[in-house]
Amino acid sequence: MSEKIIAGNWKMNKNRNEALDLVSSVLQDLPDTSTKVIFAPPYLYLEEVARMCADFSNVKVAAQNCSHFDKGAYTGEISAQMIASVNADMVIIGHSERREYFGEEELILSEKVNKALKYNLQPIYCVGESLDQRKAEEHFDIIENQIAKALFHLDEENMKKVVIAYEPVWAIGTGETATPEQAQKIHAFIRKLLTDQYGEEIAKSISILYGGSCKPANAQGLFAQQDIDGGLIGGASLVAEDFVKLIEMRS
Ligand code: 13P
Numbered sequence: 001m002s003e004k005i006i007a008g009n010w011k012m013n014k015n016r017n018e019a020l021d022l023v024s025s026v027l028q029d030l031p032d033t034s035t036k037v038i039f040a041p042p043y044l045y046l047e048e049v050a051r052m053c054a055d056f057s058n059v060k061v062a063a064q065n066c067s068h069f070d071k072g073a074y075t076g077e078i079s080a081q082m083i084a085s086v087n088a089d090m091v092i093i094g095h096s097e098r099r100e101y102f103g104e105e106e107l108i109l110s111e112k113v114n115k116a117l118k119y120n121l122q123p124i125y126c127v128g129e130s131l132d133q134r135k136a137e138e139h140f141d142i143i144e145n146q147i148a149k150a151l152f153h154l155d156e157e158n159m160k161k162v163v164i165a166y167e168p169v170w171a172i173g174t175g176e177t178a179t180p181e182q183a184q185k186i187h188a189f190i191r192k193l194l195t196d197q198y199g200e201e202i203a204k205s206i207s208i209l210y211g212g213s214c215k216p217a218n219a220q221g222l223f224a225q226q227d228i229d230g231g232l233i234g235g236a237s238l239v240a241e242d243f244v245k246l247i248e249m250r251s
Contacts, residue, residue, distance in 0.1 A: 008237025025240035171212025187227035
């Protein structure tokens with residue numbers, strides 16, 4: 001069975017004090033739950049956040065990106081090995097903001113996935129179509145392409161470690177959410193792609209998260225869908241009360 005997950009992608013927000021305050025507040029009010037809770041703070045705070053979360057077995061820490069290189073003369077880059085060495089557990093790969101503003105494409109993203117797995121980091125691989133692509137009814141093809149090119153070289157053991165997040169670009173930070181039915185359609189499609197490639201057992205074990213303006217006011221309908229295992233939350237993960245509420249709703 002796939003795990004239930006609520007992950008908070010903070011993006012480039014919060015100074016150090018604000019970051020630590022947010023984590024303390026969430027941990028203080030953490031519901032008693034087996035739902036996996038993930039904090040994805042900026043790199044700088046990973047080590048400290050991981051230390052704060054160490055006693056909570058269901059709370060994990062993720063980086064928001066990693067280099068596709070192993071190590072060496074790549075000024076400004078952070079490697080998967082470095083991330084693992086400060087006790088982070090996971091890494092977000094292929095977020096649409098990385099694709100759009102930093103030109104990351106599937107070839108590089110598949111390398112990032114490999115690097116993450118090499119150093120025992122669980123990848124959270126993001127996919128999603130733009131508004132133009134949806135209007136042109138290309139969304140299924142886009143998503144199939146994003147998944148097949150960056151993930152389908154993996155063997156079964158590695159594929160089982162991957163979490164997939166469907167984040168329609170038109171719903172990120174816009175206040176506009178996919179309807180539960182729209183999201184479920186894509187999640188079921190992703191599950192089918194996984195089933196065709198890896199078989200039903202593995203497909204059912206992989207968590208598929210929804211992301212894009214997901215907040216307490218609209219999460220209930222989304223989380224009720226059969227193939228939506230949880231959320232990758234942006235804005236609402238920056239407010240302790242909202243993030244805790246979302247964890248409660250997914251528990
Ligand atoms: P918002 O929840 O702010 O729309 O962001 C979603 C997202 O991009 C999470 O990775």
